[in-house]
Amino acid sequence: MRVALFVTCVNDALYPDTGRAVVTLLERLGVEVDFPAAQTCCGQPQFNTGYRAQAERLARRTADAFAGYDYVVTPSGSCAAMVRDQYPGLGCAGLGDLPDRVYELTEFLVDVLGVTDVGACYPHTVTYHPSCHGLRMLGLGDRPLRLLRAVRGLELVELPGAQECCGFGGTFAVKNPAVSAAMGADKVRNALSSGAEVLCGADNSCLMHLGGTLRRQDAPLRTVHLAEILASTEPEAAAHPQPDAHADPNGAAA
Amino acid sequence: MSSSRERVLARIRAALADVPATEDRPVHRDYLPTHIPEDRPGLLAVLAENLADYRAVVHRGTEADLPELIARLLGERGSTSVAVPADLPAAWLGAVTGVRVVTDSPAVTPGDLDAVGTVITGCALAVAETGTIVLDAGPAQGRRLLTLVPDHHVCVVRGDQVVASLPRALPLLDPTRPQTWISGPSATSDIELDRVEGVHGPRCLEVVLIE
């Protein structure tokens, strides 16, 4: 089984800990994972903003970079949805069967590896925000929640209005900043009302938006990618009684 | 005839240049013909429940009970006048006394009906799943305005007029007849998207189900 990590451009440049967590997690589960260096961005920002030709260029690059791998695993529902749902509609040659081989992390864990208990320990109160593309395009369903429920020490609390968009929306966040901020503020208010210490998600772009909003408010809630929670094990959790600092790049430079 | 007609049709044809003239894509109709069992008592029970859910008042009885029941409903409402279609079975009003009867005819105006307390009609059919009564100006129904202007509508539904669902109802209806489908009394959701009963149509709908 040849498995490639599709780390995504956002994680590569801003959230490397998420990529490292995926590597740690998969290796712990006995999966040998590779990182093809030719990968950059799937082209979703270009596609969603109306620049299809540019998106096609990056789609071809992505398809080339991951040629030959049985599974392409990514810690981003949004990027997985771009490849699986949008690449076929681009109609450009050379994309091969990549759409069939790409898996969002929780899909890979639950559907391919057949595990829900990944041996993690994370003694914190956590609430989960299901990002829209994972929720509606990929249909991740309760896979992330099943994984979280199996984490030792983790108390999962419900996020009110969980299925509602956080307001990030890629370039929407800067093209319509007022509405984006209003949606983010409501999501953050709901997350705070859950009583959780950690707001967890499976897409760092949404968490960047929500984490930035929380930080501006000095709110007592941190954003952590799901992969980093699943990668945490007992010794690490014991060493860091507070929600893991490395898990939140916003916290790292505080 | 008009040049706009030709213009619009030409635009449509140009817009559909990508559609093969001979195209005949199948339309799938995999939805259910009905969502409920179709035994007679079951249909009546579902109809009664759905009518009541939308605040129609439902009464059940036999053909023989009907005159007494109608007289009682008029009395309880305090109606001193009642509008009826010309072909309403005479027996239905058999127990009514001391009430002015306005029989539908072309001479009866909306203003006349505005002064009437109650209207009594039959119906063409009823749909249990949706709690709907269909009037088509057929037997015992009169013109459309008859059941519109008075504030109190008593509608008699015979058991054999009840069907389960829309797919069962539509083939039984004649499109050339003017139809009014009624599902509960007049209502609105226009204030804060919350449903409240009663605006322009009859604010009180009473349905008599004859077993």
Next chain:
Amino acid sequence: MSGTYLGMPAFPEAAAVSTQNAQLRANLSHATRTIRDKRAAAVAELTDWPELRQSGREIKDHTLRHLDRYLLQLEEAVTAAGGTVHWAADAEEANRIVADLVKATGEREVVKVKSMATQEIGLNEALAAEGITAYETDLAELIVQLADDRPSHILVPAIHRNRTEIRDIFADRMATWGRPAPEDLTDSPAHLAEAARLHLREKFLRAKVAVSGANFMIADTGTLVVVESEGNGRMCLTLPETLISVVGIEKVLPTWNDLEVFLQLLPRSSTAERMNPYTSLWTGTTAGDGPRHFHLVLLDNGRTDTLADEVGRQALRCIRCSACLNVCPVYERAGGHAYGSVYPGPIGAILTPQLRGTASEVDASLPYASTLCGACYDACPVAIDIPEVLVHLRERVAEQGTGHRAERAALRAATWLLDHPAAYTAATRAAVGTRRLHPRRLPLPGPAKAWSDTRDLPAMPEQTFRDWWKKNRGEGKTAR
């Protein structure tokens, strides 16, 4: 479309103001949340909802793909049943046809059933210019008309008003238009509905001409269908001598039995009811029952332009249920007026720029008025893939250039970088290398400022993932 909306600011500017309106936000949040849960329950009652949705979609697509044939069939059937069919290429022509028909009756006033098509063409304003008064009779339209306001929702045009505001509008304005509101008017919805009943009843009883739209037109029988709740529709469609219906050409369905699909999809999607209280169906004219004269005005007004777009034409499936508005987080916060059109919300964001084109600033901004979260697509009873059409229209707007030059240049540069991994690696490495210099908020205008007005920018990590990988796993593992 209507001139009423000329000169509207683009969506982001309008939304920046409306999102600050606490009363509006509270009204919209309350109303859309009320209907959202009810709709979900109404839909869940039908186990075959996906199949109904698929049939609805396919019937509409089939009809649109043979629209000329079905319109001609409809015209023949309506004419045979005693109606008169008119064709209007645009708003101006439709308004002219209606005004002439009204004037021919000698009347100076008409009663109206709520209709999106007549809103779209600005019929009331056009009639007013001819000295004809149009009375809106739907409760919400009445509120909007009395307040000299604009509709902000497809189903509930006064959704931006709460009961207290409506009470004040009725108390202040009803007397100017006819029977005054009762002295002791409260803000209970039942009292407000009663006031509307009294105010409008005298108009219904004296009206000689009515104007309506239609939810559906049946090609093989010539039947028109109006779905409503209050009974104002029945009043208008039954009592006057002359009925004029202005209907978009996309509202046609092939056969009578097709109603079994759409009359299951529409009420549950719009008001969350198993069936709306009143549905009126009529075919031409009927001797002795209802209007003696019936005119059908078939309206194009940009629909054929929409039809010509192979991706965008699916917007013409819309049955105006407004389910997409009620689930849209952007609509809920920005409100309907920000969309600068009678068609607000997700469906408006794809319909308006297709009907009106994307030349104006507001129309060009509409395809971007969405996070592409997909809630609208899930809710749509005829499966219009609104996100797909939004992205498609963004391509159109991006190509037309105006206002997107800087963005295009930036994205081209970014794409070049992303298509050259060596340069990309160097650039990201440079960014993390200067991480201590990156501020959390930016005072300069532009996208970064738009971000950091309310949100901190993310901190740069110590090293990129690819550098970490190279250092820790790179040797002997990476094949490429």
